Amino acid sequence: MKLKHKYLLLSVLFMAFPLLASLLFTYNEIQKQYRGEIITSHLQLMNQLNRNIQYSVNELDNKLMSIYETSDVYDYLINLTNTNTISPERQQRMETLLKVLTLSMKGFSSVYLYLDAKQYLYRVDYLNLGLLNSFTPKDRIWLNEVEQGGGAMTIHTSSSEDVNEVFIGRAISDVIQKKKVGVLGLGLNKKFFVDLFGEDYASDYIQVNDSKGNVIYETRKLDLQKNQVYVIRSEENKYGWFVVKYIPQSIVKQTAWNSIKFTIYLGVGVLIVGIVLWLLFAQQFYRPIVSLAQTMKNVGNGNFKLDIANPINERQDEIGFLSRQFHTMVLKLEAMIQNEYELKLQESYSRVKALQAQINPHFLYNTLTSMYSEALDAGATSICSMIKSLSSIFRYTIESEHDLVSLSREIEHVRHYLQIQKYRFEEKLSFHIDIDEAFMDVPCVKLSLQPIVENAILHGITRKGWGALTITAKKEGGQIMIMISDTGCGILPERLMALQLGLNVDAGEDNHIGLSNVQQRVQHFFKDSTGIQLQSQFGEGTEVSVIWRVD
Incomplete structure (x- = not known):
């Protein structure tokens, strides 16, 4: 039998699936209609x-x-x-x-x-x-x-x-x-x-x-x-x-089922008969295809030893022709790749690594956006809020057009970061941001406040076990001062002095943005600015001020 004839038989068998889909659709429609009638009649009663x-x-x-x-x-x-x-x-x-x-x-x-x-x-x-x-x-x-x-x-x-x-x-x-x-x-x-x-x-x-x-x-x-x-x-x-x-939903479902069960039984019977016929047909069609696919898989894994006496090769239909042509192709391929196989494989590997290195970070941001949509559809509002904050943080971080942003954008970035930490620490962490709207349009060094907030949580509040963080702002002598204070464990005097001395030391190529990095960037973009000031009382808390000139 020709392969096209076998496909024709398979198409006929798959006609049972639309029948089953129509039965399920009819069942749902009957259930909806009966539910409406029940609700209407019982409401009157x-x-x-x-x-x-x-x-x-x-x-x-x-x-x-x-x-x-x-x-x-x-x-x-x-x-x-x-x-x-x-x-x-x-x-x-x-x-x-x-x-x-x-x-x-x-x-x-x-x-x-x-x-x-x-x-x-x-x-x-x-x-x-x-x-x-x-x-x-x-x-x-x-x-x-x-x-x-x-x-x-x-x-x-x-x-x-x-x-x-x-x-x-x-x-x-x-x-x-x-x-x-x-x-x-x-x-x-x-x-x-x-x-x-x-x-x-x-x-x-x-x-x-x-x-x-x-x-x-x-x-x-x-x-x-x-x-x-x-x-x-x-x-x-x-x-x-x-x-x-x-009214139990089971009553409505049972009534709908009683109305359509005979048709469903008939449809299932037709489907079972079709499956039996398909299994019989698979003896002549499916198994040879699987055998040929396994041979192709072995060749793909580097095994070029073929069974020349394979029964598939003796078939006179399209499957037999395809198997014989594949065997011929493999024999020629084995002769051609003896000297070039390793070189091509290495070249392919290098290309894959290059492609991996070129993955745009926006892929991860788009993935977070998709996760947010799925969580929103599921009604998981807290997860939505966390993903939204994380997406905003990630988008803000990967934007590379400008090193200076408005203070409002930097504060928004910090707020998203604190909201995520709030989900983690719950009642152990509280925060308050009190900055006059008049300061929100002031230019600010991008990613200059969030590292300080992160240090306050990791080295102050978490070590103490709980605490509050406050961000305020004021303007003095032509400079704006952003004060980040926490009620954490504070800093020992000798450690505080070491941090003060290390503010003007080059941050090098660390993989994180530390205080010295923030200090150097602030003084680079805003000449004659104070930069960072540290104040701390061990056991009571720490206040870090970021000061730059705005006039």
Whole structure:
């Protein structure tokens, strides 16, 4: 079979891959569409459920008002406040009203009556219709909130796990003496929400939240991570409450999978059949190519011994022709390179080294820029900041057009360097740069301040373990003075004297920019300038001043 016919068969086999890609695309589209439909439909349900909650709370308040607006409870509290006594008939009437209200709650609420005169909090439970004094310190919280609301309905919610989490109440005031005499309220337990939700939502992840985001009630604990669920949040009702439903993403994926799994199975089956056919075809096509490639690799490694009796040479198709031609070429090549091989190899090596020496530093800067883009896409802001600072430092360093720059550029370079060191030392290093904007356009020797800052960190702050670095500026007698001070370990007097004497010594060809190098460059570009001045107190810190003439 001709090679072109074999390629035609291989192309047919690879038609299975577009099929698989289309199936995956269809699966994702179905999943997106179903997700949108679920979110839309459940959002409507949650809004309706939240309106039902609002309606139920309003209904409870109407029941509360049926007792609140009667004169019996009001007269009872007023007489108790004024005379501290009450008739048995009035007491009985008040108890009956509270019991009637309790029985209308169907077991999901208790009725509370707070007597300000006695500081009693009576509770009437659905299962126990007697008046029990249940005042506890925590009740003071919701009572105060209700009293501050005056006679308006006030709702108090709590995020604790007690039985009663929601309190609805109205304060009762003496309209004549203008003072509060008690509170009438309802305490809702979880049964209120259980009855309201019914069995339809029992297996769902639903939460009812108040205006502060506290969870008032939830059908079941969420046992999934936030990134594994779709969050559907209803609108807020007039109390600021909202309902949140969490739908596991696995449900959407499973539904999409059920819609397309048969087609995927069919596509995978076609792909498997294609792979089997390709393996059979590889016996006639792939293995000879691998064998020929291995022979070429051996020749490339310097092994010119060829197997003349190789079965590939006996083939009558294009592969056999290619193998025979390659064998002929290798035999001729071996005869030609006996005397020239080493020379050509050495020449090639020299060229590679020359190319390596010509690599432009901008390649490294561009690489940092690419790394910054990748980190920015990944959301790694701290890494982005470090790469950005390092890129700025590198770009500033490799620029060779000018030896003099504006002070603002040198300060920016120093700031980038300090920001990188800040990531390294964290809270052990702090810095402050306070330079008047009027000095920022002053010409400055490039890379004259950063070496001094580096010395302050490496030889001062790091040896002490922590410290602060401050950069300030002032102008005196026609010269500008940049002061770099640190609170590091300081310099011994004899070492300080040696540094002062060494400022005017030639830096030679060191591979770093030291104090003497900065001193000589400053005095070279700015004649009659002071250069560097050193001051240090051992154990307390060091101040290095760079002074040059600007007038």
